[in-house]
Amino acid sequence: MSEQPLPEPEKIKRESRYLRGTLRESVADRATGALHDDDTHLSKFHGLYQQDDRDLRNERRLQKLEPHFQFMLRLRLPGGVLTPQQWLGLDDVADRYADGSLRLTTRQTFQFHRVFKENLPALIQAMDKLGLDSRGACGDVNRNVVTSVNPHLSRSHQQVYDDAVSISERLKWRSAAYEETWLDQAPKQSEENEEPFYSHLYLPRKFKIALTLAPHNDCDVLANDIGLIGIEENGQLVGYNIAVGGGLGMTYGEPGTYPRLASPVGFVPVERVVDACETIAAIQRDHGCRTDRAHARFKYTIDDYGLEWFAERFAEYSGTPLEPLRPFELTDTSDQFGWMKDQQGNHHLTLFIRSGRVRDFESLSLRTALREIAQIHTGEFRVTCNQNLIIARVDHQTKDAIQRIVDQYGLDDGTRQTPLARNAISCVAFPTCGLAMAESERYLPELTEKLEALMTETGIAGEPIKLRISGCPNGCARPYMGEIGLTGKAPGRYNLYLGADTGGQRLNRLYRENIDETQILDELRPLFQRFASEKESKESFSGFLYRSAILTPDEGPESFHEPLIARSG
Ligand code: SRM
Ligand code: SF4
Numbered sequence: 001m002s003e004q005p006l007p008e009p010e011k012i013k014r015e016s017r018y019l020r021g022t023l024r025e026s027v028a029d030r031a032t033g034a035l036h037d038d039d040t041h042l043s044k045f046h047g048l049y050q051q052d053d054r055d056l057r058n059e060r061r062l063q064k065l066e067p068h069f070q071f072m073l074r075l076r077l078p079g080g081v082l083t084p085q086q087w088l089g090l091d092d093v094a095d096r097y098a099d100g101s102l103r104l105t106t107r108q109t110f111q112f113h114r115v116f117k118e119n120l121p122a123l124i125q126a127m128d129k130l131g132l133d134s135r136g137a138c139g140d141v142n143r144n145v146v147t148s149v150n151p152h153l154s155r156s157h158q159q160v161y162d163d164a165v166s167i168s169e170r171l172k173w174r175s176a177a178y179e180e181t182w183l184d185q186a187p188k189q190s191e192e193n194e195e196p197f198y199s200h201l202y203l204p205r206k207f208k209i210a211l212t213l214a215p216h217n218d219c220d221v222l223a224n225d226i227g228l229i230g231i232e233e234n235g236q237l238v239g240y241n242i243a244v245g246g247g248l249g250m251t252y253g254e255p256g257t258y259p260r261l262a263s264p265v266g267f268v269p270v271e272r273v274v275d276a277c278e279t280i281a282a283i284q285r286d287h288g289c290r291t292d293r294a295h296a297r298f299k300y301t302i303d304d305y306g307l308e309w310f311a312e313r314f315a316e317y318s319g320t321p322l323e324p325l326r327p328f329e330l331t332d333t334s335d336q337f338g339w340m341k342d343q344q345g346n347h348h349l350t351l352f353i354r355s356g357r358v359r360d361f362e363s364l365s366l367r368t369a370l371r372e373i374a375q376i377h378t379g380e381f382r383v384t385c386n387q388n389l390i391i392a393r394v395d396h397q398t399k400d401a402i403q404r405i406v407d408q409y410g411l412d413d414g415t416r417q418t419p420l421a422r423n424a425i426s427c428v429a430f431p432t433c434g435l436a437m438a439e440s441e442r443y444l445p446e447l448t449e450k451l452e453a454l455m456t457e458t459g460i461a462g463e464p465i466k467l468r469i470s471g472c473p474n475g476c477a478r479p480y481m482g483e484i485g486l487t488g489k490a491p492g493r494y495n496l497y498l499g500a501d502t503g504g505q506r507l508n509r510l511y512r513e514n515i516d517e518t519q520i521l522d523e524l525r526p527l528f529q530r531f532a533s534e535k536e537s538k539e540s541f542s543g544f545l546y547r548s549a550i551l552t553p554d555e556g557p558e559s560f561h562e563p564l565i566a567r568s569g
Contacts, residue, residue, distance in 0.1 A: 004291040009041045010380035011138060012200050018088060018175030018194045019045045027181070033069035033117050033190050035171070045141060046073045046178060047134025048120065051113075054184065055431040072432060073098075073117040073123060074137035078145045078168035079161050080108030080383035080391075082132070084374040087381050089130040094359075097123040102367070104356030106425060106477060107208070108146045108219070108383045109137065126183040133177050140203045142171035142281060146385050148212040148219035152342045152393050152483050156213055156237035161231045162209050162238075166274045171209075171281055173198055195276065197285075204288035204568070205296035206503040209277055210385075211240070215331040217504040220478050222246045222261040222330075226280055228273060229264070231326045239269040242276060244310060245302030251294060252489070259507055260299040261481040265307055266314075267323025279318040283310070302486035329520050330397040333466070333504040334423050335386045335479070337414020339399070346379070347394040352412040352422045356387030357440040369409035376401050386425055418463035420455065421448045425478065429471025429488065438488025444469060447486075447517070454521055458528035465541045466502060469494075480507045483542040484524070488513045496520055498527075499542045499551045508542070509551055 001522035006014075013019070020043040026035040035043055040050045052067035060067055082090075084419075092108060094102050099114035117124055127133060137144055138402035145168040151158035175194040179185035188194075212221045221227035227243035246262030268276045284298045287305065302310055315321040316529070337350045353366070360367045370389070374381070379393025394402060406413060414422055429440035447469065457462050468482030473495075479485035485508050493514050500508035512523050531544050545551045 003215055006291060007111055007293050009140075009293065009314045009391060010204075010290055013045070014040045014200050016042050016200075017177075018191055018200065019090045019173065019177040020175075020180065023177070023181045025547060027117060027120055030065060031450060031549060034066070035117070042139075043071075045139030045173060046124075046181065047076065047137035048072070049074075049434075050136060051432045051434055053114075053431050054434075054436070069117065070113070070116065070432075071120060073112045073120070073134055074105070074144075075110045075117055075127065075132055075134050075323050076137045076144055076172075076382070077109040077132070079164045080385075081151075081161075082381050084377045084379075084381065086130045086132060087374040088371065089126065090132075091367065091374070093126045094367075097126070100367075101357055101359035103428065104358065104383045104387045104389060105130060105355055106356075106385055106387055106427070107144045108385050109144045110383070111428075114430075119255045121182050121184075128183055133178070136171075136173050137174075138206070140205055141169070141173050141198065142203075142206075142207045142209060142277075144168070145171075146208075146210045146219045146224075148210070148216050148221070148385060150342075150348055150382060150390060150392055151346065152346055152348065153340075154235075154343065156232050156235075157336065160213050163228075163270070163273050167209055167211075167277045169275050170278055171197070171207075173202070181377050197282070201285065201290075203281065203285050205293060205298075206280060207284060207298060207367050211396070212330075213237070214253070214328040215503075217333050218335055219328040220333055220481055220504045222504055223248055223478055223481060224262060225284070227264075228277075229328050229330070231267070231328060235325075237270055239267055239323075240273050240276075241267050241328055242280075242322065243297040244280060244307075247297045247299040248478060248480050249297070250365065250473050250475070252495075254294065257294055261507060262299075263302070263506070263568070264325050264328075265311060267326050272320070275318065276314075276322075279314060282317055285315045287313070292359055300514040300550040301333055320552060330503045330505055332502060333386075334464070334502075334541055335384050335388050337388075337412075337422065339413070346392075347396070347399045349391040349394065349406070349413060350384070350388050350416055351406075353389065354421075354424075355426045355428075355444055356383075357441065358389075365409055366411070369411055372405050373402055384422075418448075418452055418455075419462060420452060420467060421465055424448055424469070425482075426468075427470045427476035430549075435473060435474060436488060437490055438471050438494060439535050440469050440471035440477065440488065450517065450521060451484075451524070454525060454528060457463070458525060459532035460528050460535075460541075463531075466500070482508060483540065484508075486520070494520065496523060497524075499545050500555075501542055502540045506542075511551075 026039040047071045097119040103111040144175040147164040149157040151161040207224045208224040211228040214491040220300040228240040243262035247460035248259040250257040380388040426440040429436035466483040468479040469486040470477045470479045471488040486494040496512045497508040498511040
């Protein structure tokens with residue numbers, strides 16, 4: 001049997017001398033705003049995506065100009081934590097090197113958009129001075145490790161956060177390519193053994209890890225290649241249930257690609273969790289598909305070989321089998337807005353940030369207000385996986401001053417929007433995302449308004465329905481985990497998905513394909529009307545859709561492959 005050829009990105013990373021390639025030369029080349037082709041793959045490992053302004057594409061083509069090349073830089077920020085000084089630093093460089101905005105992402109970190117090639121080294125050096133980096137924020141490695149917790153709320157929360165940071169450090173790529181390319185470090189004499197874990201192969205595809213402390217699930221833990229569900233016994237964190245093989249991306253018309261929730265497989269005590277993640281990443285490194293990138297995520301390795309095979313490999317690689325799952329429950333994927341107080345008497349304020357976009361809007365000077373908060377704040381900032389922001393560890397004296405800024409600028413502590421609006425998530429999409437098929441972030445305000453009007457008309461105003469919208473089926477806003485999910489098909493047209501639960505344990509189902517806004521509202525109207533008249537007390541919209549058999553587990557023109565979640569307890 002002849003061997004299948006490797007896809008280009010796989011060859012490029014293998015031959016890149018541990019991610020160096022010709023990135024330095026590409027960045028220095030002033031003849032174009034782009035990188036050399038091969039380097040566009042490598043730049044992702046350094047946290048950079050080459051993009052072009054899609055609003056200007058046609059105009060520039062007509063003018064026979066090259067696309068308006070620019071870059072998106074994403075930070076590695078395990079657990080989404082940064083100091084007020086770091087916030088002020090990011091705020092400063094947003095003007096100097098990017099488009100004047102900071103974008104909080106669904107994986108708890110920051111993106112800068114519209115960075116031109118000549119500004120890349122200065123931006124990354126500025127990050128370095130702030131103690132921040134973008135190593136492995138993208139690329140075929142472990143990505144930003146996310147957690148859904150605030151360490152100040154309890155010792156268990158602190159432990160979960162510490163574990164997230166340790167996992168991120170353990171699985172960070174290590175070659176000096178980052179320092180040599182961006183920080184002017186002299187080339188190493190020898191590049192031998194620069195990547196003891198990844199080797200020159202790295203991983204077959206991106207790899208994502210999330211940690212949560214049951215029953216909270218504001219990081220959508222089961223959407224990850226590894227989902228770690230912290231288990232407390234007698235008020236103490238004893239370890240984690242491990243779930244494997246989550247991932248949401250799919251391609252329309254290719255049923256071999258599908259969103260999948262991670263399957264809980266076993267338990268590890270706290271002291272083994274970092275090793276366990278390395279073991280699982282090693283299994284994917286050695287067995288993941290390298291010949292077809294559309295089949296290369298860990299979810300397909302798990303489905304190709306099965307959970308039993310996985311458990312055997314885990315025991316073989318680590319020398320110790322997984323322990324049986326502990327009982328757990330996941331209840332809610334939302335953020336808790338407003339002020340809360342921890343056991344030490346510190347205060348924490350969760351603010352709603354629509355689509356995670358921090359800039360000064362006409363009607364809201366959000367960036368200015370947050371800068372003023374950073375100037376007086378002595379605790380930290382925490383980005384949530386729902387693209388919101390926690391002003392964390394505020395002492396009693398500063399609380400009043402922060403509240404004054406919140407009031408003065410009209411920041412939203414969760415009280416200024418409807419529950420629909422404050423729970424909604426959208427991905428970036430146009431104009432920067434090269435894969436967008438329809439609007440998402442720019443469309444969300446209008447869509448929300450129309451849905452709110454429909455909810456008022458049908459008598460369900462104020463229901464906390466979870467809306468997620470992505471500009472394409474890749475699912476960056478985790479649309480398949482929304483009670484209402486929309487994925488872009490073409491400008492102004494979306495697939496409509498319904499019925500994910502509110503705890504992040506059931507994917508939604510395709511309900512209607514390729515419909516426009518009027519059709520979306522027309523499809524939802526009778527469902528909202530029935531929900532208004534038949535809803536049982538405290539029932540969610542998605543719960544109602546299943547109870548009333550509007551949706552059944554096999555419903556839909558194309559049903560997702562959905563593994564049974566082993567729910568114990
Ligand atoms: Fe994503 C690709 C934005 C979270 C699944 N994602 C992209 C790119 C880089 C487009 C590209 O490849 O050219 C987008 C950049 C847009 C832009 O202009 O900024 C992009 N993804 C985002 C962010 C910024 C969405 C947001 O609005 O917050 C999120 C950044 C996360 C981070 O900080 O690391 C983001 N992406 C996700 C998530 C959600 C999650 O991880 O919880 C998913 C679904 C989970 C998963 O990975 O399966 C996700 N993004 C994808 C995929 C599909 C992967 C797949 O397995 O098929 C792609 C395309 C790809 O990798 O080929 C993609
Ligand atoms: Fe781009 Fe699609 Fe991700 Fe949205 S879901 S940011 S359109 S890749």
